[in-house]
Amino acid sequence: MTVGKRLDKVELVCPAGTPAALRAAVNAGADTVYCGFADETNARNFPGLNFSRKEMSESIAFAHGHGAKVLVAVNTFPRAGRPELWHQAVADVAAMKADAIIVADLGLLAYAAEKHPELRLHLSVQAAAANPDGINFYVERFRVRRVVLPRVLTVSEIAAINREIDCETEVFVYGGLCVMAEGRCSLSSYATGLSPNMNGVCSPPGAVAYVEKERELVSRLGDFTINRAGKGSPMPYPTLCKGRFCAGKVTSHIFEDPASLDASELIPQLIAAGATAFKIEGRQRSRSYTDAVVRAFRAAVDAVATGAPIPTGMLASLSEGGSTTRGAYQKTWR
Amino acid sequence: MSSSAPIPLIPAAFGFGLRPLPLAPLALAIDLVVRSVARRHDGMFGRLGPHSDKRFLIDPTDLPFVFVITPHIGNPSASVARSAEGLDFDARIAGPIAALVGLVHGAYDGDALFFSRDLVVEGDVEAVLALRNALDDAEIDLVEEAAAALGPLASPAQQVGKVAARWIEWMTGMAMSRPRVHHS
Numbered sequence: 157m158t159v160g161k162r163l164d165k166v167e168l169v170c171p172a173g174t175p176a177a178l179r180a181a182v183n184a185g186a187d188t189v190y191c192g193f194a195d196e197t198n199a200r201n202f203p204g205l206n207f208s209r210k211e212m213s214e215s216i217a218f219a220h221g222h223g224a225k226v227l228v229a230v231n232t233f234p235r236a237g238r239p240e241l242w243h244q245a246v247a248d249v250a251a252m253k254a255d256a257i258i259v260a261d262l263g264l265l266a267y268a269a270e271k272h273p274e275l276r277l278h279l280s281v282q283a284a285a286a287n288p289d290g291i292n293f294y295v296e297r298f299r300v301r302r303v304v305l306p307r308v309l310t311v312s313e314i315a316a317i318n319r320e321i322d323c324e325t326e327v328f329v330y331g332g333l334c335v336m337a338e339g340r341c342s343l344s345s346y347a348t349g350l351s352p353n354m355n356g357v358c359s360p361p362g363a364v365a366y367v368e369k370e371r372e373l374v375s376r377l378g379d380f381t382i383n384r385a386g387k388g389s390p391m392p393y394p395t396l397c398k399g400r401f402c403a404g405k406v407t408s409h410i411f412e413d414p415a416s417l418d419a420s421e422l423i424p425q426l427i428a429a430g431a432t433a434f435k436i437e438g439r440q441r442s443r444s445y446t447d448a449v450v451r452a453f454r455a456a457v458d459a460v461a462t463g464a465p466i467p468t469g470m471l472a473s474l475s476e477g478g479s480t481t482r483g484a485y486q487k488t489w490r
Numbered sequence: 491m492s493s494s495a496p497i498p499l500i501p502a503a504f505g506f507g508l509r510p511l512p513l514a515p516l517a518l519a520i521d522l523v524v525r526s527v528a529r530r531h532d533g534m535f536g537r538l539g540p541h542s543d544k545r546f547l548i549d550p551t552d553l554p555f556v557f558v559i560t561p562h563i564g565n566p567s568a569s570v571a572r573s574a575e576g577l578d579f580d581a582r583i584a585g586p587i588a589a590l591v592g593l594v595h596g597a598y599d600g601d602a603l604f605f606s607r608d609l610v611v612e613g614d615v616e617a618v619l620a621l622r623n624a625l626d627d628a629e630i631d632l633v634e635e636a637a638a639a640l641g642p643l644a645s646p647a648q649q650v651g652k653v654a655a656r657w658i659e660w661m662t663g664m665a666m667s668r669p670r671v672h673h674s
Contacts, residue, residue: 204620443596
């Protein structure tokens, strides 16, 4: 299939942390919006964020009324022996006629496939399915229709996977990056006892502290000082993976430099590699971010469709650390 | 909707010139706006949850005064002081007044302001996040809120206020109104 034919099927999947952000995403040109309930069932369980049942139902109606789809993320791992909250979330997503549910946990996938066979299943990036064998298992066993690929693959690896699987693939094109395999990272729980995998929060804000002294800003997570930013220096998210630490005589971002993924210039290659959906990270961000990033990627996808140059550089001010990277899609360190 | 232009700053001389002004009229205006927001956007309290009783110190770093706001459902309050010294608060949110107003209006992204150090938060980070997310979802326009607080004069006050806001925005670059969005 040519890039031109595949473009007809390309879907721009955009984040929404609130109903206002969902409306902003739809109005800015999102084909699809993903969001979650205001509890531990989704991996962006931050204070003041997410949707009540009533808000979700109204937002799905709004999106459908404007020709957009809604995917609901129920993508944390249920606590052993206490799956009721997650089971209820699956039932509610099905009752609300959402276009799909995004799930990571094997048990929850099995539950959804058995109890709600009409519900379209997407495999969350939190499942870290990064090879054809793993993906085919989910497809054959649970009828998963789409897999969100982890941000550890090159474009050629994505193409190789797509040749061996029988489901759609969704790839991240913009937003915050995790250096770890999603769903497997324990840094947050090591420092605070809470994790995105089980509780929906990476670096829970209750464990974060900032102190400003003479224009130097110090950030702490639990018992760890993770950053000291001097006057004018950018401050990254308060996560251990973006912290600056001393190793030997060098102080640096040991795990990962703070930067946001921006794969806008790789859209043609990703389409050629067989990706059918482009995902923008950032449910924890504002409606202003949603509007700007969705408009930028709508313009980029439309530019690819018409053969025009892809507009770039519009999103630097929204990026962590004020800089962007193509991440693992082009592994220059290999 | 989002602006990537540098955050406008109030000239230091202008800020210095504001120092002798009495605080009472400003305190009255801020209190009216806060009460109007709380009355007209009660959905915010669901997002604030247990943080609605927290005291938020709003510190416009290019102006010679600070605000302390307590959203408190049913009894919101606001006060104004010359500086943060001696004030009791749970969280401090500091930045140029243009950043703070632009954040309320949805012209700026809070995380981006934080990355660039245009915005600094201290104290109860959980409460700050809850407030930021509640305000963002409420789609507030400060001129509309101020006008609504004037009861029967709301409509003419809003018209005058919108003209004044557009003039200030044109003169200073501050985001003085909520960007237009389609809600139907």
